[in-house]
Amino acid sequence: MSEKRTEIGAIGEFGLIERLNEQIKIRQKGTLKGIGDDAAVLDAGDMVKVVTTDLLLEGVHFDLSYAPLHHLGFKAVAVNISDVAAMNAIPTQITVSIALSNRFSVEAVEAIYAGINAAAEQYNVDVIGGDTTSSRSGLVISVTAIGEVEKGKEVYRSGAKENDIVCVTGDLGAALIGLQVLEREKEVYMANPNMQPELDKYSYVTSRQLKPDARMDIIHELRDLEVVPTSMMDISDGLASELFHICKQSKVGVTIYEDKLPIDKQTFDTAVEFNMDPITCVLNGGEDYELLFTIDQKDFDKLEKHPDIHFIGHITKEDSGKFLVTKSETAVELKAQGWVHFNQK
Amino acid sequence: MSEKRTEIGAIGEFGLIERLNEQIKIRQKGTLKGIGDDAAVLDAGDMVKVVTTDLLLEGVHFDLSYAPLHHLGFKAVAVNISDVAAMNAIPTQITVSIALSNRFSVEAVEAIYAGINAAAEQYNVDVIGGDTTSSRSGLVISVTAIGEVEKGKEVYRSGAKENDIVCVTGDLGAALIGLQVLEREKEVYMANPNMQPELDKYSYVTSRQLKPDARMDIIHELRDLEVVPTSMMDISDGLASELFHICKQSKVGVTIYEDKLPIDKQTFDTAVEFNMDPITCVLNGGEDYELLFTIDQKDFDKLEKHPDIHFIGHITKEDSGKFLVTKSETAVELKAQGWVHFNQK
Structure with a gap:
């Protein structure tokens, strides 16, 4: 081993990944297409295959004190299917590897797999491989998903162009707020195990955190309407961060409008209860697994009446920058991380 | 969670996997082809793609007290390439996900990736995805490998037929003996850290354990000679166990000959030093990553002179059973696990 020791913290996880990818x-x-989009793209005759993988660890990516095992199995599949969807592809197969210690019973493992199989059924994919092995410590789940799409119909982050319309599906920020609720209830429970968590009034936001759904419905509808987005990705790290990726890879700028951003009432009310700014949650909340995509203006008519697609802004020239226009019609520069809402300054 | 609790130990890891696969x-x-061979097989136009995955955990699959990080990265790739080879396919892409704690330095992570990239170069594959994430405890490496082969040329475990010749590549048992040496040196070092391990005279067996090579050379040579094996798998769990898989899936029996089994002199001598039976090591030693395959008799001439392919027996009718003919010409029934050599009875 080398004698020099650089702490990972010194260059950050992002810096480390960039350094490794250079090699x-x-x-x-x-x-x-290799690394750098939601999934890799491989030649396969008239089709392309897309491949994406995720490694989930207990204590880092999930907390078993509130994540039911069935939901966890479902989510491990859904987050990978969401990456397949983001390439405009149809998922076909998954591999699933699980490592666990003997603190898990056969029934517990079966509950995880029941969630995996429920997701496989919902997304119409086959479980074609993987293994179940022992772990000295926590639960580890590794899923690889494969999908396919007609060659030329795959959608990258890099295809957005000036005047394209920026679209998002569903509503945003709920998964982050759901996590706040679950963390609070966990603390209450730890302090007094006789307290029953009161989750009923938070059922939407907690379900968005615990059992997200990949938006394959949207991918099928876009096909039916013969709309191929010019760029697309899924929203796993927050809308602002994902817009930065699309702008960087497409070499464009963007303007979005606060009054167009979709937020559910329960998300809004709970954010206020937690003293959090709802718009910050929408912009920077992670794990929504909705789709962010851009379309050519000529396709607008086809999607205009869609109840679950929201038109939040438009693509501009690269040197125009990245802006959010607030309800008071002020243009605020978008920040990818740690964005602070203007009201909080 | 269900109220019933069955310990995994009660049905065994193998029983658990079987129960899960039924669903x-x-x-x-x-x-x-889904689960049940060295890799899954997917339709891809004129070709098929094969997909295989492995999840490796510190303390379960490797021990960092003697596994150099560079070798570990290489091995994590090689064991997956070996599964691609076992389908008679050429590897094309891999994904690699790594989870590690902050006890690892940037230099340590780079050493692992240097091994991964060395393997990617040697096997001519692209690293197309994966991620680097934090872990609360040990190092976790998850690799998925993809390969391709002309449709109809892929080789399954199920194609062996009566009178086919049973072939193995290289030599067997070395990786198991290498592990014994490394474990012994570790104990010596733990007892007295000033002792330097004496590994020079064991360099072949330890390198077979630490840095196994996938036999892609054999796959390319079989192509050049226009030989398509009737069945094939890689030897990761021991020759006897793999022969059982081929016999079960091909519905055949097998007879192999002790005097034909390939063993390296260092493996033999070290086995004796450890008071282990060398033939037991050949039959039941894991992690050799050599190829076991069967060929039609008509192809024998093409391979007869190959210096690294050994003809160890032949396929029989299923009801003839599975036998090892010893040097003293006694037929001993093969056992898949815990096989005891006749001399030790």
Whole structure:
């Protein structure tokens, strides 16, 4: 081992990943896209196959004190299906590897797999491999998802162009607020195990955190309407961060409008209860697993009446920058991380 | 969670996997083979793609007190490439996910990735995805490998037929003996950290444990010679166990000959030093990552002179059973696990 020791904290996880990715070479002509999008894209005759993978660890990505095992199995699949959807592809197969210690019973493992199989059924995919192995410590779940789409119909982060319309599905910020509720209830329970958590009035936000749904319905509808987005990705790290990725890879700018941002009433009310700014939650909340995409203006008519697609802004020239226009018609520069709402300054 | 609690130990890891696999359904016509071979097989036009995955955990699958990080990265890739080879396919892409705690430095992570990239270069594959995430405890590495082969040329465990010749590559048992040496040196070092391990005279067996090589050379040579094996798998759990898989899936029996089994002199001598029976090591030693395959008799001439392919026996009718013919010409029934050599009775 080298004698020099640089702490990962010194360059950050993001810096580390960038440094490692610099070493990676592409050798195969069948690799149409490697690292850098929601999924890799591989040549497969008239079709392309897309491949994406996620590694989930107990204590880092999930907390078993409030995540039911069935939901956890479902979510581990859904977050990968969401990446397949973000390429405009239809998922076809998954592999699932699980490592667990003997504190888990056979029934517990079966509950995880029941969630995995429920997701496989819902998204119409086959479980084609993986293994179940022992772990010295926590639960580890590794899922790889494969999908396919007609060659040329796959959608990258890099295709947005000036005047395209920016669209998001569903509503945003709920998963982050759901996490706040679950963390609070966990603390209450830890302080007094006889207290029953009061989750009924938070059922929407907590379900968005515990059992997110990949938006395959939208992908099928876009096909039926013959709309191919110019760029797309799923919203796992927050809308603002994802807009930065699309702008960087498409070499464009963006303007979005606060009054167009979709937020559920329960998310809004609970954010206020937690003394959090709802718009900050919408912009920076993670794990929504909704789709962010851009369309050519000519396709607007086809989607205009869709009840679950929201038109939040438009793509601009790169040197125009990235802005949020507030309800009071002030243009505020978007920040990818740690964005602070203007009201809080 | 269910109120009933069955310990995993009560049904065993193998029993658990069987129980979980029973729940799995195949829905996609593009899934040509799901669980049950070295890799899954997917339709891809004129080709098929094969997909295999492995999850490796510190303390379960490797021990960092003697596994150099560079070798570990290499091995994590090689064991997956070996599964691609076992389908008679050429590997094309891999995804690699790594979870680690802050006890690892940037240099340590770079050492792991240097091993991964060295393997990617050697096997001519692209690293197309994966992530680097934090772990609360040990190091976790998850690799998925993808390969391809002309449709109809993929080789399953199920194609062996009566009178086929049973072939193995390289030599067997070395990785198991290498592990014994490393474990012994670790104990010596733990007892007295000033002792330097004496590994020079064991360099072959320890390198077989620490840095196994996938036999892609053999797959390329079989292509050049226009030989398609009738069945194939890689030897990761021991020759006897793998022969059982081929016999079960091909519905055949097998007879192999002790005097034909390939063992390296260092493996033999070290086994004796450890008071282990060398033939037991060959039959039941894991992690050799050599290839076990069967060929039609008509192909024998093409391979007869190959310096690294050994003809160890032949396939029989299923009801003839599975036998090892010893040097003293006694037929001993093969056992898949815990096989005891006749001399030790």
